[in-house]
Amino acid sequence: MNKLTFSKMHGLGNDFMVIDGTRHNFDPHTAPIAAWADRHTGIGFDQLLLVEHTDKADVDFRYRIFNADGSEVQQCGNGARCFVKFVAEQGLSDKHEIIVETAKGIIKPRLNDDGLVTVNMGQPRFQPEDLPFILRSNEQAGQLTYIVVQDLDSAEMSLLSMGNPHAVMLVGDVETAPVADWGAALQKHPRFPERVNVGFMEVLDKHNIKLRVYERGAGETQACGTGACAAVVSGVRLGLLAAGEPVRVQLRGGDLHIIWSEGEDVMMTGAAVKVFDGEIAY
Numbered sequence: 705m706n707k708l709t710f711s712k713m714h715g716l717g718n719d720f721m722v723i724d725g726t727r728h729n730f731d732p733h734t735a736p737i738a739a740w741a742d743r744h745t746g747i748g749f750d751q752l753l754l755v756e757h758t759d760k761a762d763v764d765f766r767y768r769i770f771n772a773d774g775s776e777v778q779q780c781g782n783g784a785r786c787f788v789k790f791v792a793e794q795g796l797s798d799k800h801e802i803i804v805e806t807a808k809g810i811i812k813p814r815l816n817d818d819g820l821v822t823v824n825m826g827q828p829r830f831q832p833e834d835l836p837f838i839l840r841s842n843e844q845a846g847q848l849t850y851i852v853v854q855d856l857d858s859a860e861m862s863l864l865s866m867g868n869p870h871a872v873m874l875v876g877d878v879e880t881a882p883v884a885d886w887g888a889a890l891q892k893h894p895r896f897p898e899r900v901n902v903g904f905m906e907v908l909d910k911h912n913i914k915l916r917v918y919e920r921g922a923g924e925t926q927a928c929g930t931g932a933c934a935a936v937v938s939g940v941r942l943g944l945l946a947a948g949e950p951v952r953v954q955l956r957g958g959d960l961h962i963i964w965s966e967g968e969d970v971m972m973t974g975a976a977v978k979v980f981d982g983e984i985a986y
């Protein structure tokens with residue numbers, strides 16, 4: 705039997721089991737992640753976050769992310785804010801800003817004096833191979849939007865990567881948006897060989913949006929950090945949101961503030977909360 709200590713944390717209700725892989729000999733490929741993720745018979749979380757050592761120069765930690773279905777993915781924005789708070793609370797670093805290696809790039813989370821966390825999420829990517837998605841013969845790479853056809857309906861979507869893949873569509877009202885059925889269908893649409901996170905964005909004005917996200921491998925979550933970044937990038941590119949100025953993203957679980965302009969890194973600021981510490985034998 706293995707004994708494993710962990711912290712339960714969340715970023716705006718997007719919740720995590722966080723494990724210190726520098727102190728535990730933890731193998732994510734044999735651990736029962738999907739069983740632990742179950743909210744009735746397990747611990748209950750959207751993603752499992754793993755802190756690991758890295759041998760890369762100028763990088764403090766490696767950050768690995770596993771969805772509730774057990775799939776390992778490239779990025780998690782809400783998780784990044786919890787990651788830096790966990791690292792500080794566990795005494796793994798005394799830095800306020802750490803440099804973190806993920807499967808698809810470097811991010812820099814920073815603990816602010818006001819208790820919020822700001823993360824440099826790096827640059828968005830727009831090429832088909834970045835997500836990946838399959839380009840149709842009548843489309844060009846780097847288009848602002850693409851028409852994704854699902855059964856007899858079609859949706860005009862922005863397609864981009866924040867390290868993980870996102871498809872963002874504009875809706876008139878997030879409350880009535882077809883999140884459950886379109887989210888589930890588009891998440892596994894054949895155009896996305898590694899599936900995709902599906903965002904439903906309602907633009908209120910140049911500095912405010914509402915957003916719901918049906919996450920790959922987890923379903924609709926209370927909030928999605930990379931989804932909020934992808935929505936703001938999409939809105940700025942479409943000329944609907946202010947470039948280089950804070951945009952307030954209202955998610956089910958609370959607000960994130962995102963800043964982006966063409967060619968720049970995406971900056972995300974929001975809360976990170978530790979709920980409890982736990983131990984599990986498996």
Ligand SMILES: N[C@H](CCC[C@H](N)C(=O)O)C(=O)O
Pocket residue numbers: 718750751769771777778779780781782783868869901919920921922925927928929930931
């Ligand atoms: N479901 C995502 C990973 C978690 C992203 C989300 N929780 C965030 O805060 O960015 C994916 O499969 O790419």
